[in-house]
Amino acid sequence: MHCGDIGSAAIPSLFDRWPSHFVFGNVDQEEAELREGVVEADGTCHGRFGEFELASRKIALLHGDDLRKLHVAITSGAYDLVCSGHTHQRKEERQGKTLVLNPGAIYRANPHSVAVVDLATMEVTSLAF
Numbered sequence: 001m002h003c004g005d006i007g008s009a010a011i012p013s014l015f016d017r018w019p020s021h022f023v024f025g026n027v028d029q030e031e032a033e034l035r036e037g038v039v040e041a042d043g044t045c046h047g048r049f050g051e052f053e054l055a056s057r058k059i060a061l062l063h064g065d066d067l068r069k070l071h072v073a074i075t076s077g078a079y080d081l082v083c084s085g086h087t088h089q090r091k092e093e094r095q096g097k098t099l100v101l102n103p104g105a106i107y108r109a110n111p112h113s114v115a116v117v118d119l120a121t122m123e124v125t126s127l128a129f
Contacts, residue, residue, distance in 0.1 A: 001022075001050075002015065003064070003086075003103065004026070004062070004063030005027045005086075005088075005105075005108075006025065006038075007028070009040075012038045012040070012043050013037065021050055023048060023050050023063055024063065025065065025086065026086070049061070050062065057080040057122075058080050058081075059080065060079045060081070060082045062083075064087065070082075074100050075095065077096060079098050080099065081098070081119075082098055083102070086102075088104060088108055089104060090103060104126070115127070
């Protein structure tokens with residue numbers, strides 16, 4: 001899952017080995033071009049908000065620059081996992097049954113980080129480099 005600020009239509013191809021989901025962030029001005037890059041990489045583009053199920057878990061995916069939308073997703077109780085980006089800072093917390101995760105960022109961040117969620121256990125492994 002990519003939490004937005006894709007930045008370039010070339011980026012989605014870096015994920016083409018895996019089933020991937022993308023949302024747009026506040027720096028993603030060329031949405032048509034970015035959507036085309038996601039489709040070419042066999043990913044799923046959700047626009048500004050993604051809602052889907054994986055491994056029987058309900059997931060919300062959004063960039064997080066719309067704080068109201070982020071708050072509603074987190075507090076609704078409708079999701080097992082809410083993933084967002086925007087701050088480029090890793091953060092993990094629980095709100096009731098919901099795991100709220102910002103995996104950090106590979107670019108424009110220090111340290112660079114990604115996160116892996118085991119959907120069976122909802123355990124998070126974070127990798128910083």
